Amino acid sequence: MTAKDLESLLTIYKEVVEKIDLGIHVIDSNERTVIYNKKMREIEDMDIDDVLDKNVMDVFHFGPAEESTLLQVLNSGETIPNVKQTYSNNKGQEITTINHTFPIRENGVVIGAVEIAKDITKLEKMIQENVYKKGDTRYTFDQILGNSAALNEAIETSKRATRTTSSVLIVGEIGTGKELFAHSIHNGSSRADNAFLSQNCAALPDTLMETLLFGTAEQAGTEGRPGLFEQANGGTLLLDEIDSLSPALQTKLLKVIQEKKVQREGGTEDLFVDVRILATISEDPIDAIAAGKLRKDLYYRLSVVSIFIPPLRERKEDIDLLTSSFIEKYNHLFGMKVAFIDEEVKSYFQEYNWPGNIRELEHVIEGAMNLMGHEDTISFDHLPIQFRHKSSSSGGSNDLEKIEGLLYQPDKAILPLDDYIHEAETYYITKALQHHDFNVTKTAKALGMSRQNLQYRIRKYNIGKNTHS
Structure with a gap:
């Protein structure tokens, strides 16, 4: 060479x-x-x-x-x-x-x-920090707030599920409270005195997740470690975001659920386990199956009981009750005495679409109370600025769809761009003024413009004859 x-x-x-x-x-x-x-x-x-x-x-x-x-x-x-x-x-x-x-x-x-x-540094930390141990389930059905029909149906289905040991699939968007339902099912079941372990399936790569779930066998010079199935024996295992697992790992999981036995990584011995599986998914499981993210056979095995938690936009009648609960919570944490939200804020909360669901509502209340002094009422000015911007744009997009002569109406002539912008701006400003009872100061603040700028547009577009400040 x-x-x-x-x-x-x-x-x-x-x-x-x-x-x-x-x-x-x-x-x-x-x-x-x-x-x-x-x-x-x-x-x-x-x-x-x-x-x-x-x-x-x-x-x-x-x-x-x-x-x-x-x-x-x-x-x-x-x-x-x-x-x-x-x-x-x-x-x-x-x-x-x-x-x-x-x-x-x-x-x-x-x-x-x-x-x-x-x-395996991350794996060690996950085992030490991110797994619920026996007695750590915090929630019961009494803590699920709301009176809407869709929510009550989910609660009733969950309560019936406490009587059996069947697997449960909890379906709901991010922020709807899936973990709260899982805790409540465990605490209401005959397994309440046994272990409850929870693991987010998206938190680790598959190689570490497999070790975490199934454990490692004892080998020369190294001690074996039980996986989550063994640790949850006799109790409940919550697998959050189940569709985040790879198809190969979903297959192994399905086998364990069906056969009720697990084999540690690197081992040959079958260990029998008695574990109730609760799983969550944030999208429609049928869509997840179609996209190849969830195995159909695993879905059928997990969805013996299926619980669909409604998003907040479909249960807006519960917003006032949830808001009061969050105000009470942060009054206690912050040592404050907030008692109300004003009508403008209530109106915005009802109009807003809440893509982040209950979690977003809680964050908005917490953010607002951080901006308050000694007031006892949350006003629009106290709301986090990013929320104010989102809610304004959200309301605007819905209102604009009502304008006559827009491009999406095939039976109408297409307007020149300047005319379209003039019509849209006139309509939106008019709606904003009506919403604020023609109070120029409040309307200008909501639209993110100066009072002088708004008054100029009112004169320019000849909007409203009864405006007042």
Whole structure:
């Protein structure tokens, strides 16, 4: 092999090592780093100059119960497969990986060690922070507020579901309160005294989600870990945004639900589990199936009971009750004494489409109360500015559809652009003035223009003869 060939081969090796989606760390016989690839730098959040040609123990910190697997292999000459290791980088950040570490030999002599690492730092944090443990379910049916027929139907279906152990699919847009229904079903069931665990299926990549759901088997040098199915045994497991899972993982999930047994990753033993599955989805499940995001067979298995939570725009009669509840909540949190919202705000709340549903309503109330002083009434000026802009544009688009002579009316002549703009502006300003009882000051504020600018347009378009300030 020529020197040029050798140089080309080294370039290829370097590219492969840099592009591979696993962390690679190689040390020589002096315990110094000689290879440290891009993925390993990402996992450990370090630059190559922080590690390359430095002794491992000068860079990383290992706790009293931990040892560097690289140094263990270098000293023993024996491979250590699939061991979990927790350590800190030079910034003090804790890192957790699963390592496969093996020696490098030349003529039978160990001259270095290679570590191939899989990052599970996020998985460890998810297990510690984002899973509800037994007794953490906070909500019951008494806390679901509203009197609309659509909401009451969802509540009644949910209450009937507490009597069985069948799977439940909760369908509702983001912000409608799907988690509240799930908590209530668990707390109303015979499993209320057992574990309730919740996991957002969109929060982790599939490789980590599979480990989190099904657990890992005990292997040489590493302790096994139960997955969520085992931890929820006898209780309830909530899988949020079920359509975020890949089709392959949905297939594995379906098998576990059907057979009521799970096999840990890397293991061969079947473990029987008694878990009730609650799942949520934010879009119509039929649309999700058509788009290839939800397996049809998994849908049928999960939707033994289907609960459809109405969006807020379809239950606007509940807005006043919800608003009062949120005001009470933030009065308590902020030490305030807000008692009312004025009629203008009530009107806006009824006209607005609420794409963020109940969650958006709560955020609007919280934002408004942050802008208040000692007043006891929420007025339009207290509402978050981004909401005011959205509500104005929302109302405008509905009103404009009523204008005579618009382009979308095929039986009408198409107006010149200037005439169209004149007609639309005249109509919208007129509607805004009527909404504010022809109060110029309030109307100008709602339209986002000066009082002088509005008065100019009133004169220009000869709008309203009874305007007053």
